Amino acid sequence: MGVPEPVRNDPFPENRREDDAGAAFVLESKGEWWHAGFHLTTAIVGPTVLTLPYVFRGLGWALGFICLTVMGLVTFYSYYLMSLVLDHCEKSGRRHIRFRELAADVLGSGWMFYFVIFIQTAVNTGISIGAILLAGECLQIMYSELSPHGPLKLYHFIAMVTVIMICLSQFPSFHSLRHINLASLFLSLGYTFLVVGACIRAGTSKNAPPRDYSLETSHLSRLFSAFTSISIIAAIFGNGILPEIQATLAPPATGKMLKGLMLCYSVILVTFYSASVSGYWVFGNKSNSNILKSLMPDEGPSLAPTWVLGLAIVFILLQLFAIGLVYSQVAYEIMEKNSADANKAVFSLRNLIPRIILRTLYMTLCGFFAAMLPFFGDINGVVGAVGFIPLDFILPMLLYNITFKPKKSSITFWVNISIMVIFSCAGLLGSFSSIRKLVLDANKFKLFSSDVVD
Secondary structure, eight states, rough: OOOOOHHHHHHHHOGGTTOOOOIIIOOOOOOOOOHHHHHHHHHHSGGGGGGGHHHHHHHHHHHHHHHHHHHHHHHHHHHHHHHHHHHHHTTTOOOOOSHHHHHHHHTTOOHHHHHHHHHHHHHHHHHHHHHHHHHHHHHHHHHHHHHHTTOOHHHHHHHHHHHHHHHHHHHOOOOHHHHHHHHHHHHHHHHHHHHHHHHHHHHHHHHHHOOOOOOOOHHHHHHHHHHHHHHHHHHHHSSSSSSHHHHBOOOOOOTTTHHHHHHHHHHHHHHHHHHHHHHHHHHGGOSSSSSHHHHHSSOOOOOOHHHHHHHEEEEEEEEHHHHHHTTTTTHHHHHHHHOOOOTTTTTTTHHHHHHHHHHHHHHHHHHHHHHHTHHHHHHHHHHHHHHHIIIIIIHHHHHHHHOOOOTTTSSSHHHHHHHHHHHHHHHHHHHHHHHHHHHHHHOOOOOOOOOOOO
């Protein structure tokens, strides 16, 4: 592992000052390891699990299993290394509760502070917008079943979701979301099991679709599809807010994050593999980017009972609220640090009024962009490829190597270097593939459209 660096003075002493409202209110450190597990699970295990059969469509059975397993192992290793760096800093008297300050401290570079802020903000805001858009789409699907020719459009449902998110955003701290995120964990298991059951039923019914697991015939198309699939897997496993999640743990946090990671990855093991295998087994290379749409084809009867699909959509809708809240916490922490007074109570008028105004404005902007850009999924693909790779696959390895200084002849050093190089290349190729899809879909884009571009 190498020799840890000597204790240094904390370059961010303001983190422990009494006037740091971002730390005192939003990132208050009161949680247990299982609370961190709930937060992590909500950040990683979301409705994107339903895209995994589509991922296998671009990779095939063997490569799909290999990529999913390797990505799971690499991200677990990456998050574990990040937690070790945070633990080391805490033991040295420099507990960091923000990703940006950890990176700037260890790397000793002021520009890194702003680089992480920019990437984190882009990714987190993008996910918040995407969560509102998908939640609006869930409401639209239910409405279209009840009233096929009703007057309401997608942006009406996005407005409804935004109002609910504004109300929920008033939970003052990340830690106060622990019960919501526990419910989110059960919701993810719930809709995954419902979809898996629906796929098994569809695959064994007399209306089962013909199965074809062949890949695209064009070598170039096959290559692009493979890298797009790898980019999707990387984005699904990414979260980019592990230091902020670890910040919610009551000190000392040493060793607690590993338990939280194990809880999270137990849920990942159950949900990711069951959804990908069952969906790809039934639909093969006809798998849709959302397996629910494969179960509800435009032509022909539904391949699953309406109540099963309806309940799954309700579970997804409810979990999207939790996801939107989790990925808004970094923005709220930045707002609170600069607008609140830590010397006054969290619910005092001095702090309550700015919190309501700023969080309402933030959610309103997210809702506006979700309504204006129903093709945001394509844009988010680029943001995810560019953002998650440095935050989850490069910086943790770099921070570990600099902090613990493993020998250059050690396996740990070269494993970390290899991961950084391989995933930097994969990120670039994934970004190129996502941009290519953005260009190909450009003719479908229409502002404030009532149709979401897949």
